[in-house]
Amino acid sequence: MSQLKVNTIRHTGASSDAVTLATDGTCTAKITNNLSNRNLIINGAVTISQRLGTSNTTIGSGATYGPDRIAARTQTGSGHTLAQTADGPAGFKYSAKVTIGTGGSPSAANKNYLYQTIEGNNVAHLGSGTSSAETVTLSFWVKSSLTGNFGAAIVSGAADHSYTFPYTISSANTWEKKTKTIALPTSGGTWATDNSGGLMVMFDLGSGSDFEGTANQWNSAFDVRASSDVKLMATNSATWYVTGLQLEVGHATDFEHRSYGDELARSQRYFYMHLNPSEGGPSANYMPVCTAYFDSTTQAYGIINFPVTMNHYPDLYKVQGTNYFDLRIDGTSDLCDEVLLNRSTPTSATIYFTGNVSGTAGKGTMMRSNNSAARIGFDAEL
Secondary structure, eight states, rough: OOOOOOEEEEEESSOOEEEEEESSOOOEEOOOOOOOSSSTTTTTTTTOOOOTTTOEOOSSOOOOOOOOOEEEEESSBBEEEEEESSSSSSTTEEEEEOOOOOOOOOHHHHHHEEEEEEEHHHHHOTTTTTOOOOOEEEEEEEESSSEEEEEEEEEESSSSSSEEEEEEOSTTOOOEEEEEEEEEEEOOOOOOOOSSSSEEEEESOOOGGGGGGOOEESSOOOOOOOOTTOOOOOOOOOTEEEEEEEEESSSOOOOOOOOOHHHHHHTTEEEEEEEEESSSOSSSSEEEEEEEEEETTEEEEEEESSOOOOOSSOEEEEOOOOOOOOEEEEEEEEEEEEEEEEOSSSSSEEEESSSSSSOOOOOOOEEEEOOOOOEEEEEEEO
């Protein structure tokens, strides 16, 4: 009777695709490019922009979000903007664009950077600050109107431990890919492993000297640049773009392109835009918000369920004004001005409409938009 021999495939995690056949009949497969869930960055290809679409937002002194999960803050000069823009290297439709308005020389304590905070639950396996700390690789595509060495960093969630390194932009206004491999620290720093911020990936835009440190080593400080790095903030109208952001264990692999739906769901854990009439099709008016009831003659309450469980109890994100909303009652419309948050959980929220509202307590109503500028969203950013 003949005997069937079954070859065994062993995955080595090496950096190229190949199959090696051994003399004992076994073979070793080197597979990397198709492995999923490698990228710890959410929205690394900048495809999701629930708040703004491709519109600019002016960057403030606190966290300012443009495209989903991508934030910036500036404390030098004025009029700087952040946007999702239809510009990218081959294989990428969009990028995040920073445009400097009126720049200047930062004072020592000025924070000027773009960043993403990664949830502790998603980086717990990295073992940062322990003897089992992993090695990670950050890769990204970047271009700028300026050239030279720019600062980037990996920073602990508590901003008490950091590794800053330079990357070089060689040609102005030209997409260039950058890769940096970093051994995470075996001690030092506070690295959350729960639903708070566990690790931050940061790109300096020209921060002050308080945030400068020795490059290419772990420092017990919040450092995002070396003293000699370019300060984008110092040049009026300077531009800087980034896309293809990927942070992964081990060495660099091809960018993990996730589906739009998958990336949207991941983003909605931190921000969910429930009402955006400008994306509602032929008519911006009368887009549904929720069904509700009049708790009193001047307030109507409704419940909104979120599509995914959010990171924590979210705050209400709103854009409102005179007659921005409509309550449909007994075949007529009651225009109102203001929406407020009553209560929220990670899975739902109760909102109420007030301001110029008139109804009968106990009656049902349908809440709708009445202005293309109206917005209702929920913010659970880290």
